[in-house]
Amino acid sequence: MSPELQIALQNAINGLLLGGTYALVAVGFSLVWGVLNVVNLAHGSLVMLGAYVTYWLYTRYRLDPFASLPLTGLALFGFGYPLQRLVINQVIRASFLITFLLTFGLDLLVTNLALAAWTADVRAVTTPYSGRSLALGPLALPLVRAIALLVALAGAALLQLLLTRTRLGSAIRATASDLEAARLMGIPVARVYALTFAIAAATAGVAGGLISLSFPIFPAMGAGYTLIAFVVCVLGGLGSVPGAFLGGLLLGLLQTYAAAWLGPNFDNIVAFSVLVLVLVVRPAGLLGRTERFRG
């Protein structure tokens, strides 16, 4: 294998592994946006909280980060439900500027309370198996990130099953497509909204847990992930789990190759150039269904 090919393939592996994490960050964001019509700017702070829950469970109680993921998800579910029911629900029918500002304010609150509670110190979850990688011929497959990709895939698959095969899923999809009709059919829409948000918070928490294994943890880490979730949604099309997943993988690949070719300091430029290009040239997203956002 020529060195060029080896580097290109290794970048593909790294990009897909990065993309898996992006995908899991984005599915919950996409769900909330698609169902509640809320662009949740506090989504990244939920990812941050998930990372901290995993970190504390590992350092305080020696719970393996992968084994504690269900607990992390549950904790964020418990945080997300009242957050939607009591706070976000108060502005749910207002213009997008209002919901945008509310979630920005929530993000500011959560981030700064985390800063006050846990300081700005950068932390990391380092397990005995953290540095290990599997050899695939001349290529390396980092163990932790490979498992993270599998977990992300499993999480997304579970979410897709929930949305398509359960009564709750039918209620969520019905509420998303027509709020008033769903209400007339006897669906408790306020509870459906809160459950949807809580499920999204749980996926964000699990994504944060996975991120804590490979990336630094600090209170302000969330903002970057919120923006990534947005770009992924635009790439993959709104409100579909497979779309968000493919969009995530695509963005992971794009950023990894861009870093290899242009240098590591151009990731935002690449991501947002792609974002603006897709918004302008292909309004429905690269993979998504039609949605009107031109004005």
Place this chain on the structure above:
Amino acid sequence: MTAALSGTARRRLALALALAVAVGLPALTNTYYVRLATGILMFAALACGWNLVGGYAGYPDFGAAAFLGIGAYTTGVLMARAAVPFPLALLAGAFLAVVAAVLMGAVLLRLRGHYFAIATLGFMLVLQQLAANLELTGGGSGMNLPVARSFTTFYYWMLGVCALAAAAGLFLPRLRVGYAIAAIRENQAAAEALGIAPLPYKIIAYSGSAFVFGLVGGVYAYWFTFIDPPTVFNVDFAIQAIVMTLFGGPATALGPVAGAIVLKSLDTVLTTVSIFLHNVFFGALVCLLVIFAPRGLADLRRARGGILAALRAALRENRI
């Protein structure tokens, strides 16, 4: 005597008085308060500038700091590397901000809602990363500007920019352009049916806002004498401007100024108490504001049945 004056005349008198006090302020107090007042005027100017595109045109620009950064860096580069005098460098920065607004606006203003907001934010982040990677701008370590002799001059520069921005908001609704922009905000399809091509008007509003942000950026750079990418290309400038505009009343001429005065003063007091607390407070304030007064505090005052009833009505209005 005031009772004999009509409402308009009384408002003009109050405005003239406020302006006279503003002009005379540096002679009345010490440098600490002049500095605080300069900061308040800066945010008042930003809020008025943001109001042009976000309030009057209804296109909430979350990346408005892009133009503040362009103004700051143009002024900085011209002054530090080419020894251009400040007023000239300032104008060049504002001009470049307008050029950028016209070029980017032609693309971004075709989007709407969330997409417009995030795309503008993305545009700002791209510029931030560019500034951090270019040699001309000093990269991530930022750049220094020459130090000015008197800091009171910055008070007058900010006052001038603020007055210009407020005047733009005051006169826009009376101009033909203003009617077109309002029509686009209220109903773009209907405006198009009346023969108004929306894009050029939206670009005018966007450029006006960019001009103000570019001017503020230039003054800010010379005032602080040091700029780096994350401080000038900072999403907070847009968010603060939005919250102040919303607080005082969007699409009104002096609402943003009132919002800036109230919120910036409050913020100054809280910052002296605790730097953490002031961010937590700002977050909580944003949440409470949008939940209880989504159309601004002025709107609450006009409501019938007292403040409490108005708060309850606002709460009922947007939930399910």
